Amino acid sequence: MSKSIVRAVDLRQQVYENLRSRITSGEFDKDTRFYERTFADELGVSRTPVREALAMLEQDGLLSQAARGYRLPRMSRQQVIDVTEIRLLLEPHAVASMVRDTSPGELKKMAAKIRKEVADSRDSGAYISSHGRLRELILGKVRNRALVDAIQQYEDSIHFVRVSTLGQADWRRMSAEGMLELADALEAGDAEAASEIQGRLLTKARDSFLEFSDAEG
CATH class of the missing domain: 1.20.120.530 (GntR ligand-binding domain-like)
Incomplete structure (x- = not known):
């Protein structure tokens, strides 16, 4: 008798959706810096899904890489x-x-x-x-x-x-x-x-x- 496979919760997607919603609603100040460790601690997850979510947000144009971590993008x-x-x-x-x-x-x-x-x-x-x-x-x-x-x-x-x-x-x-x-x-x-x-x-x-x-x- 076969057993169905239980799909693991996609933490990366959850972190991405959490941060995307908060960014687009204006929760973060324009000078906010986005660090893996900060959000890993806040959301109770490891740094890996946070790192992947931040990269996705950069690809979307919602974040830009800074010297350390990420920041909100700037437009001229x-x-x-x-x-x-x-x-x-x-x-x-x-x-x-x-x-x-x-x-x-x-x-x-x-x-x-x-x-x-x-x-x-x-x-x-x-x-x-x-x-x-x-x-x-x-x-x-x-x-x-x-x-x-x-x-x-x-x-x-x-x-x-x-x-x-x-x-x-x-x-x-x-x-x-x-x-x-x-x-x-x-x-x-x-x-x-x-x-x-x-x-x-x-x-x-x-x-x-x-x-x-x-x-x-």
Whole structure:
């Protein structure tokens, strides 16, 4: 009689998912250093799965190698400008197509979800995570998955831009106001307005980061 094989728990994947979630939610300060021993002790695992998880995060663009360990990546002003140019070509079109392809009832539900998320988090650091969930909600309704894949190619590599900007109360307020305008456009089924608002949100994010970068020196 054969016995089924019990698959070992993939500690590397668990560590990877734990750290990825925390990085993209903005939990770590921009100057945080990521060391194998630190997270091995914190998570109660050996250094090997932590080492492998950190390498995976570097491959994803979420971490960069430092003299010792890893750190959050840095993007130059020009990189942010260039990536935003690409996103401005893709995301407004994706949002407009989503509005055209989605039923009025579903758009109304999405608008309500956006308003609730913003109301629950706009005045706190939780807005960073909330903002990410709302992007997933919107992109999840885009029918052209190849277009979504192209957009998400830049999602992780610029997460620190959102952390830098949305961590500031004024910029968080501007983003929240823009998301509420987007909710109104979705509920109205106005694809053109939704596209314009999405473009404006991306432009504000770029300009806010450049202002942040200038202030940092």
